[in-house]
Amino acid sequence: MNKTTYLWIMALALILPFIQPTLAANTKETITNNAIQRVRIDFTMPNGYVRHLLLAFTQDGSATDGFDYGYDGRNIDDFPDDLNWMIEDERFVIQGVGAFNETKQYPLGMFLTNSGEIQISLNSLENFQSEIDVYIYDSVNNTSTRLQDTNFEALLSSGTYLDQFYIAFEDKTNQNGAALSINENTFSDASINYILNSKQLYIKTKENFNSITLNNINGQKIKTIPVSPTQEIKIPLYNISETYLIVSIHNQNKSSSKVIIRP
Structure with a gap:
């Protein structure tokens, strides 16, 4: 081994311990920055059974609000009561979308064979670097329920509920113009x-x-x-x-x- 080769080996030995932690840190930061962010929602049916739903945000925009093969999971079950993501008028239990945007809202379809009390709750949030708000927006009654504060509960008759319930990330009350202003007339016979x-x-x-x-x-x-x-x-x-x-x-x-x- 000549003197020049020996000096190069010594130089690399001194430099590598400093390069490797930097590469590891950069790799970890890349993984963190591209991690899929998940919102997990639970729907409790009138009979007490629970449907789990997942909304996933791809920070690199690899999924969209429409159907994306490999990101969206169709509902293949036949439950008498159910809650699903609605994508292009079809029912899904997993929905992958683009980067998180607090101004967006995502439609839910509720399908009830049985009348009774339903509940929608927040199960967990994953890979969000800062706290976000999660709401159920009811466009018919023009109400927003923050799921970190309380579960959304309603007594509903059997039927199909489309274009009424949404997952949102800001208070949508009065933003969508869905409800008329309330006149303070009272029920005379209540x-x-x-x-x-x-x-x-x-x-x-x-x-x-x-x-x-x-x-x-x-x-x-x-x-x-x-x-x-x-x-x-x-x-x-x-x-x-x-x-x-x-x-x-x-x-x-x-x-x-x-x-x-x-x-």
């Missing part, structure tokens, strides 16, 4: 009562209402409950601890409220 024996809220009117809001005595909102348009409903209040509740019912033109006392 009956709002609490049934002590069954611990149920009982509401009956002569006109349809499609939303119920529960507030505490200080006016702070506890829960909004969208319902299929109805004139009569019973709702259990097992998980609410307040003794005094302000119960409000709404449709697009009217609203009525009453304070109820729960012993």
Whole structure:
């Protein structure tokens, strides 16, 4: 081995320990920057079964809002009740899209054979470098429910619900122009009562209402409950601890409220 070759080997031996950590750091940063970001959603059916949904963001834009082979997973199940991503009028349980954009919203299709209470909840978020907000936007009732704060719950009749529910990442209330402004006319015949024996809220009117809001005595909102348009409903209040509740019912033109006392 000549002197020049020996000097080159010595130089590489001194430089490599500094190069390798840099290459590893750059590789790790590339993997992190290109990691798929995931939003996992759970849908609880009226019968109590749970459907898991996945929305995945590709930071390099390799997927789109349309159908992308290898990114989108079709629904191959035949459940009597279900919630799916809607892509080009077809049903999916996995949807891959482009880079995360908080202004976007993604449509859901709900298919119910059974009437009853449904729930949509946030299961987990993966690979987001900073906190994001996840909402269920109800375009019919013009409400946004932040899933980090509370699960979305509704009492719905059997049927197909399209163009109503969306996953969004900012409060879409009043942004999409989907709902009319509410006139403060009241239901002249509304009956709002609490049934002590069954611990149920009982509401009956002569006109349809499609939303119920529960507030505490200080006016702070506890829960909004969208319902299929109805004139009569019973709702259990097992998980609410307040003794005094302000119960409000709404449709697009009217609203009525009453304070109820729960012993």
